[in-house]
Amino acid sequence: MAKKGAIIGSGLGGLSAAIRSAHSGFKVDVFEENSNAGGKANQFLVDGFRFDLGPSLLTMPFVIQNLFDDVDEKLEDYLTLRKLDVICKYYYSDGTIINVYPDPEKTATEIAKKTYDKKLSVTKYLKYCKKIYDLTSELFLFKDFSDPKTFLNFKALKTLLQINKIDPFRSMHQANSSFFHDPKTIQLFDRYATYNGSNPYKAPATLNIIQHVEIGLGGFVPEGGIYSISKALHNLAIKKGVNIHFNSKVEKIISEKNSVNGIRVNGNDLEYDFVVSNADVNKTYKELLEDKKLKSAVKYSKLTPSTSALVFYWGMKVDDSDLEIHNILFSENYKKEFSQLFEEKRCPDDPTIYIYISSKYNNEDAPEGYENWYVMINAPYIEEQNWEEEIAFAKKNILDKIKSILGIDLSNKIVTEKIVSPVDIERLTGSDKGSLYGISSNSRNAAFLRQANKSKELNHLYFCGGSAHPGGGIPLVLLSGKIAAESIIKTEKLLADN
Ligand SMILES: Cc1cc2nc3c(=O)[nH]c(=O)nc-3n(C[C@H](O)[C@H](O)[C@H](O)COP(=O)(O)OP(=O)(O)OC[C@H]3O[C@@H](n4cnc5c(N)ncnc54)[C@H](O)[C@@H]3O)c2cc1C
Numbered sequence: 453m454a455k456k457g458a459i460i461g462s463g464l465g466g467l468s469a470a471i472r473s474a475h476s477g478f479k480v481d482v483f484e485e486n487s488n489a490g491g492k493a494n495q496f497l498v499d500g501f502r503f504d505l506g507p508s509l510l511t512m513p514f515v516i517q518n519l520f521d522d523v524d525e526k527l528e529d530y531l532t533l534r535k536l537d538v539i540c541k542y543y544y545s546d547g548t549i550i551n552v553y554p555d556p557e558k559t560a561t562e563i564a565k566k567t568y569d570k571k572l573s574v575t576k577y578l579k580y581c582k583k584i585y586d587l588t589s590e591l592f593l594f595k596d597f598s599d600p601k602t603f604l605n606f607k608a609l610k611t612l613l614q615i616n617k618i619d620p621f622r623s624m625h626q627a628n629s630s631f632f633h634d635p636k637t638i639q640l641f642d643r644y645a646t647y648n649g650s651n652p653y654k655a656p657a658t659l660n661i662i663q664h665v666e667i668g669l670g671g672f673v674p675e676g677g678i679y680s681i682s683k684a685l686h687n688l689a690i691k692k693g694v695n696i697h698f699n700s701k702v703e704k705i706i707s708e709k710n711s712v713n714g715i716r717v718n719g720n721d722l723e724y725d726f727v728v729s730n731a732d733v734n735k736t737y738k739e740l741l742e743d744k745k746l747k748s749a750v751k752y753s754k755l756t757p758s759t760s761a762l763v764f765y766w767g768m769k770v771d772d773s774d775l776e777i778h779n780i781l782f783s784e785n786y787k788k789e790f791s792q793l794f795e796e797k798r799c800p801d802d803p804t805i806y807i808y809i810s811s812k813y814n815n816e817d818a819p820e821g822y823e824n825w826y827v828m829i830n831a832p833y834i835e836e837q838n839w840e841e842e843i844a845f846a847k848k849n850i851l852d853k854i855k856s857i858l859g860i861d862l863s864n865k866i867v868t869e870k871i872v873s874p875v876d877i878e879r880l881t882g883s884d885k886g887s888l889y890g891i892s893s894n895s896r897n898a899a900f901l902r903q904a905n906k907s908k909e910l911n912h913l914y915f916c917g918g919s920a921h922p923g924g925g926i927p928l929v930l931l932s933g934k935i936a937a938e939s940i941i942k943t944e945k946l947l948a949d950n
Pocket residue numbers: 460461462463464465466483484485486490491492493505506507508509510511700701702703730731732761763877880881882883888889916917918919923924925926927929
C-alpha cells in the first residue's frame with residue numbers, strides 16, 4: 453500500500469507539493485480551511501466585476517511549465533499565459549512617465565529618454581542583475597537548503613568564491629545609487645525590493661536579481677487572470693488523484709517523540725506517514741505544534757515579517773483609461789515611506805500606489821464601459837495599529853494622489869468597493885501578522901534564516917510556501933513545493949512495510 457501524506461493548505465506551494473508527491477506514487481490528502489483552492493492567489497466576484505485577491509504579476513513562467521512537464525501533462529490544456537508588452541507604467545509627481553518593457557534594450561532606451569541617466573548605464577546595470585541571477589538562482593532558488601550536499605559541490609563553492617559579484621554587502625539602494633545619477637531611475641530599481649516585501653535601504657543588493665527576472669525574462673498574465681493558475685493547479689491535482697478537503701481547518705499536527713504521525717481536523721485524529729505544512733511557518737509552530745516547544749518556534753518568532761498590503765478593489769466607471777495593466781504612482785520621499793512602514797509601522801502619508809487593471813487584458817473582468825481597479829499600497833505588518841483609522845487615512849491620500857498625478861477625480865467614478873487590510877489577509881490566508889511574503893529580506897543572511905523545506909527537529913514533517921525556503925511570490929512557492937516533494941521522495945519510502 454502506498455504511503456499517505458497530508459498537506460495543510462492549498463496555496464500554490466501546497467498544490468505544487470501535492471501534485472508532485474501524488475505523481476510519484478504517494479497517496480495525498482490536502483486539507484484547506486477555505487472553501488476553494490489558491491490561498492493568496494484567490495479571486496472574488498462583485499457586482500459584475502472580477503478581482504484577483506492577491507498576486508497580479510507572474511514571472512518565471514517556466515516554473516509552471518516545468519511542473520506540468522514533470523508530471524506528464526500539457527500546460528496548454530489547463531492554462532494560457534500571455535507575455536506583457538509593457539510590464540509596468542511608472543508615474544512620477546513631476547509628470548514624468550516611464551514604461552518598463554520585457555526587453556533590456558527597450559527599457560534602457562526609455563529610461564535614457566526620460567531621465568538624466570545614459571542608456572549604457574542601464575544596459576550595464578541590467579547585465580549586472582543578470583550576472584547575479586546566473587550565479588545565484590541554481591543555489592538559492594532551486595535547491596534544498598536542508599541538504600548539506602547543496603553547499604558541498606563544485607558549483608556551490610564556485611558561487612560562494614565569487615561572493616562579491618552577487619553583491620551581498622551593499623544595500624540594494626547603495627548599489628543602485630552607484631549605477632545611476634537620476635533619483636527617478638534609482639527609485640524605479642529600488643522598488644524591486646518590495647517584490648518580496650523588503651526595504652531597499654536594508655535589503656542586500658543580491659535582490660537586484662529580481663530586475664533581471666522581470667525585465668530580462670518577462671512579465672506574464674494568464675488568460676482569465678492570476679486566479680486561473682490556482683484553478684489550473686487545482687484541476688491538475690485532481691487529475692493526479694489528490695483528494696482536496698475544503699472547509700477543513702487543521703487544528704494540530706500530531707507527533708510522538710520526534711516524529712509527526714498525523715493531524716487533527718474537526719476534532720478527528722487522522723494518521724499519516726508524513727505531513728507538509730503549506731500554512732505560514734510561524735503559525736505552524738505557534739498553533740499546530742504548540743505542545744512541542746521547539747527551538748525553531750522561538751527562532752522564527754523573532755524574525756521580522758515582510759510588509760503587508762492595503763488593497764482597495766474599485767469597480768470604476770472609467771472607459772479605457774490611459775493606464776496599463778500594471779501601474780505605479782511613486783511617492784516623493786521613498787526613504788521616508790520605508791521608514792514609516794518598517795520603523796513607525798504605519799501606512800505612509802505619501803504612499804507609492806500600485807494600480808492593477810486586469811480588465812485591460814480580460815474584457816470579461818468588468819462590464820462594458822467600466823474597469824476593475826485593484827489599488828494597493830504597501831502596509832506595515834500587524835502590530836497594534838488602529839486599522840479603521842489607517843484605512844481612512846490611506847484612502848484619502850490615495851484619492852488625492854490619483855487626482856494630482858493622473859488628473860482623475862475618482863470620487864464619483866467608484867461604483868463598487870471592497871477593502872482588504874493586513875488583518876483580512878491574516879484572516880483569509882493564515883499569514884502571520886498579514887505579511888505577504890513570510891519574513892522580510894532586510895538582512896544579508898535572510899535567505900539562510902528561512903525555514904528549510906524539511907524539518908530538522910521533527911521527522912516526516914515538511915514545509916512549503918512563501919514563509920519557507922526559497923521565499924514568497926508565485927514562482928518561488930511553486931519551487932518550494934517542488935523542493936519539499938523531492939525531499940519527501942528521497943526520504944519517505946513509497947510503500948508501507950506490510
Ligand atoms: C496583496 C498581495 C499581492 C501579491 N502580489 C504578488 C505578485 O504580484 N506576484 C507574485 O508572484 N506574488 C505576489 N504575492 C505573493 C503570492 O501571492 C504568495 O507568495 C503565494 O501565493 C503564497 O503561496 P503559498 O503557497 O505560501 O500559500 P498561501 O497562498 O499563503 O496559502 C496558504 C493556504 O493554507 C491555508 N491554511 C493555513 N492554515 C491552515 C490550517 N490550519 N488548516 C487548513 N488550511 C490552512 C490557507 O487558508 C491558505 O489557503 C502577493 C500576495 C498578496 C497577498
